[in-house]
Amino acid sequence: MERSPLSDAARRRVLAATHQAMRRAERHWRLRLPEVAVHFDLSGGRAGTYQVRTGVRLLRFNPWLFSRHLERCLAEVVPHEVAHLVVDCRWGRGVRPHGPEWQAVMASLGAPARTTHDLPLEGVPVRRERRVPYRCACRIHQLSARRHHWAQRRGARYRCRECGALLEWLR
Ligand SMILES: [Zn+2]
Ligand SMILES: [Zn+2]
Structure with missing residues (x-):
């Protein structure tokens, strides 16, 4: 470790x-x-x-x-x-x-209600993995290659946790 x-x-x-x-x-x-x-x-x-x-x-x-x-x-x-x-x-x-x-x-709590951070990732070990864009009703999601495979080949369906819509592949 x-x-x-x-x-x-x-x-x-x-x-x-x-x-x-x-x-x-x-x-x-x-x-x-x-x-x-x-x-x-x-x-x-x-x-x-x-x-x-x-x-x-x-x-x-x-x-x-x-x-x-x-x-x-x-x-x-x-x-x-x-x-x-x-x-x-x-x-x-x-x-x-x-x-x-x-x-x-x-x-x-006196804190900004932001859902994502924009902290610089320099010096932070980030595993590079292929991401595939999907769309719901409210935003673009980046699915991992593994989830993309499950969605396209094995019938898995994913929903946005915010809007509840099914994710669709943005070809
Ligand atoms: Zn959160
Ligand atoms: Zn959504």
Whole structure:
């Protein structure tokens, strides 16, 4: 396992910012959030993600992006993922990932409600994989070559998590 590029001091700041955002959301939304695990094991171009794995709520952050752009990650990526946790706990799975509920939580955290980051990827190890463009009703998606194969050869169908439309290959 490669040594993490994120220093212990930076990790502590990320954990403090995470807990601070959670407390702020609890006060604003009058709820009690469960404990979350925070892992620094995300790689590639993604900055952060929120997952529930076998009942454990997990925030995962990209140590490469956080070590290079710590201040922006604290201001944008941490609240983005904490807001997913808040939406999950308050509204459950029935709402869109970046819909009005998530946007309202981002506003309550004083953070910009952007769905993608534009952090420079220089110096960040990103696996280059062929991507194939697909269209839904609201945007263009880049599917992995593997999912493209499943869609075209094996009848797999994928839906946009935002608008619910089936993805169509943009030839
Ligand atoms: Zn998100
Ligand atoms: Zn869509």
